[in-house]
Amino acid sequence: MAHKKLGRQTLVFEKPPRIISGATIVGDMEGKGPLGKFFDIVIKDDTWGEKTWEKAERKMFEESVRLAFEKVNLNPERMDCMLGGDLLNQIITASFAAREIKAPFLGLYGACSTMAESLILGSMLTDGGFFDVTACVASSHFSTAERQFRMPLEMGGQTPPTAQRTVTGVGCSVLASSNYEGECIMDNIFVTGGTVGRVVDMGISDANNMGAAMAPAAVDTLVNHLRDTERDISYYDLVITGDLGSFGSLLFSDMCKEKGVDLGDRHLDCGNIIFDKNQNVDCGGSGCGCSGSVLNGYLLKRMHEGDFERAFFMATGALMSPTASMQGETIPGIAHGVILERGKL
């Protein structure tokens, strides 16, 4: 048994890394949504002056990292490693941004779970004594994702009511080791542990119902997290899922109840809160950039202000591929959980 592991899937940190900075850049529609004021930069045109959406997403990724470091007066060269990913094939957003940033880079693919995957990995590598300063980043872009995963936007296709809208957004968290003495813009928010998810598949095959595909994975991770840590759900002020959307959130809540976990009023879903119902987004937002921007824009700021003491951040990914779907495969999901606690050292 490894000494920092609890049960089957959960890790606890001896020297919890601290989130010293975070930055977000989002699209126009996200900026006009209920969380608009929490984001650092809102781009009005979704090409952001670039020739293609893909190049725009890459620029958003890179600039969010630079901004997160700038906020704490750190040169990005100071970073030991960048961990991150996006939704595009061959994660070109992250890879091409890493080319510009020139830091050691570990590319991840966890679909929309990437923000949590990067944080959990970054935290382990920090607590493990390897890194002092790490950037954890995830991005998505509505227009790059639509043409890759579904249909060309120019077709003007209709969406069914269970569809979610891929968020144009990127979030970057800067993690520092417990003995880091530089600037910090957050009021002592630590990553105290995490639960690595398993791939769970309940047989959903509809790419327009990803909330339902991901909900069982979120339930699996949460239930196993509580079992591993022997904690009651009341330990947390907040359980915040990535992008289950409104339909997926209902499923998640019901399935948790079936497993004996009553979430009560402590559940929020990034996909549910980033858009307003009047914005015509069907079941809400999705994409790595959804949980990435809501975590770094909204959640960390509210924790900083003392609104939440202990949050379980669980980004969820639908491991779909157009090729797999065409071959009759169902959509497996995964959820990684990160424990965020305020004021503990």
Place this chain on the structure above:
Amino acid sequence: MAHKKLGRQTLVFEKPPRIISGATIVGDMEGKGPLGKFFDIVIKDDTWGEKTWEKAERKMFEESVRLAFEKVNLNPERMDCMLGGDLLNQIITASFAAREIKAPFLGLYGACSTMAESLILGSMLTDGGFFDVTACVASSHFSTAERQFRMPLEMGGQTPPTAQRTVTGVGCSVLASSNYEGECIMDNIFVTGGTVGRVVDMGISDANNMGAAMAPAAVDTLVNHLRDTERDISYYDLVITGDLGSFGSLLFSDMCKEKGVDLGDRHLDCGNIIFDKNQNVDCGGSGCGCSGSVLNGYLLKRMHEGDFERAFFMATGALMSPTASMQGETIPGIAHGVILERGKL
């Protein structure tokens, strides 16, 4: 400065993880190549009884993990985490295999550098005290890669002389913590450290010349590794690159010399040794499965037999995407390095 880090990019392990088992499954052509006898399973038909090549690759991935655990009489349920990836969009090979294996899973994308990325991450997480038993896996498949990255095979397209052939193969290493007391089929082969690569781009834009795109990244990682560790190249019996191929290897060797590193006769490239020149493969093999299968089939067995004491295994990835190429982007490369040493504890 983190206490297990040397210089800018290199990590050293206090309790080096041990590679206790490895398994490989390769295609027919790889089986007929010079290393054929080193591989565990050679599939004669590249669908391996499945309906599609993608399903075949997923089965190869899953079965290699099961086989690696079987060799040391371990139930795959004993694994703390599986780290791995492949070349397919949304890494569906790894994700769908993880669904069957049911272990906690961290999905990686490092193109053909994935075998080294998974080993370096797995080793950090083991040395960091989080995991006891980890599977590090990488796969590729000629037919799935061709249709995704280049042209439908049915077209019968011609390749230029700098092209490389994607290896149909998968390699799985099982890492265990230093105090693991179970069976081990290797004679004390430890991962004593590693160097995390940076993304390097020298402006190559030809998807049929990936060796040239990746060679500069391999040079960058090797030179920085030697600088970080203050080691001379003579410290290693062997520097083994992933899949530079014959043209890329020449470039690599020349560029190293320019940087003052004379490789002499200690360099091998997995892409160069997996096929015979008579097999008509242009510049050799490529793909995550190339370094994955050569590491776990050939290199570890030769180390086990005492032919090499200290090897620097450096898998190289070309971070290309058809979308990026169509948008006029060049092909960035990355190389992660892993130090393998025999008989040290």
